[in-house]
Amino acid sequence: MPKNTLDAIDRKIIDCLQSDGRMSNQELSERVGLSPSPCLRRVRQLEADGTITHYVALVDxxxxxxxxxxxxxxxxxxxxxxxxxxxxxxxxxxxxxxxxxxxxxxxxxxxxxxxxxxxxxxxxxxxxxxxxxxxxxxxxxxxxxxxxxxxxxxxxxxxx
The missing domain is CATH 3.30.70.920 (Lrp/AsnC effector binding domain/regulation of amino acid metabolism (RAM) domain)
Incomplete structure (x- = not known):
């Protein structure tokens, strides 16, 4: 089984996006304590490696x-x-x-x-x-x- 390589910032990014997948990169970067460019790189990497699989609207x-x-x-x-x-x-x-x-x-x-x-x-x-x-x-x-x-x-x- 592959070793979990998520660090604390990756986990914060995932938590934020799970609560609001439409959050802007600017807002996300502020919440996780990164500047926008490194934050976006992290999000893209989480998408590329399959950690984030897709984005959806939750319907009642x-x-x-x-x-x-x-x-x-x-x-x-x-x-x-x-x-x-x-x-x-x-x-x-x-x-x-x-x-x-x-x-x-x-x-x-x-x-x-x-x-x-x-x-x-x-x-x-x-x-x-x-x-x-x-x-x-x-x-x-x-x-x-x-x-x-x-x-x-x-x-x-x-x-x-």
């Missing part, structure tokens, strides 16, 4: 009519590479799937689904997800409300 699902969050555990009938790849390709094409994780334990995958209603979820489940070849079992839990929701990854100094 309720404001766009997506009131139902479902967590779906999926078990496949076979877990060989071909079946895993086929499932992953299929679910990547479903816009309702916000996250998909290959898991250990009782389920092979855990999905986070956003939809407008229970009716829309039923349609997604019956007519799309369970029709993916190899799906053997599906178990769903519905979120009542978010308690903690973060989009920023922690940038704490790793403990060795």
């Amino acid at each position: 699902p309720d404001k766009v009519g997506l009131a139902v969050t479902a967590f779906v555990r999926v078990r496949l009938d076979q877990q060989d590479d071909r079946h895993l790849e086929d499932f992953e390709t299929a679910v990547a094409s479903f816009p309702e799937v916000m996250e998909c994780y290959l898991m250990t334990g009782e389920a092979d995958y855990q999905l986070r689904i956003l939809v407008a209603s229970l009716t829309q979820f039923e349609d997604f489940l019956r007519h799309r997800l369970t029709r993916v070849k190899g799906v053997a079992n599906v178990t769903t839990s519905f979120a009542l409300r978010p308690v903690i929701y973060k989009t920023s990854v922690p940038t704490l100094e790793p403990h060795i």
Whole structure:
């Protein structure tokens, strides 16, 4: 595993950009204690090495009519590479799937689904997800409300 080479300034840059990705380089440089040119070089390096992967606008699902969050555990009938790849390709094409994780334990995958209603979820489940070849079992839990929701990854100094 590659050694983490982020220093304190890189971590400050990441923290600032995670809280406001539209921040100007001038404001960012002031917040992290660098002049603008070295600050911009650092940001470009973090982008080039893949530490910063892209910039997005975070949207409130309720404001766009997506009131139902479902967590779906999926078990496949076979877990060989071909079946895993086929499932992953299929679910990547479903816009309702916000996250998909290959898991250990009782389920092979855990999905986070956003939809407008229970009716829309039923349609997604019956007519799309369970029709993916190899799906053997599906178990769903519905979120009542978010308690903690973060989009920023922690940038704490790793403990060795």
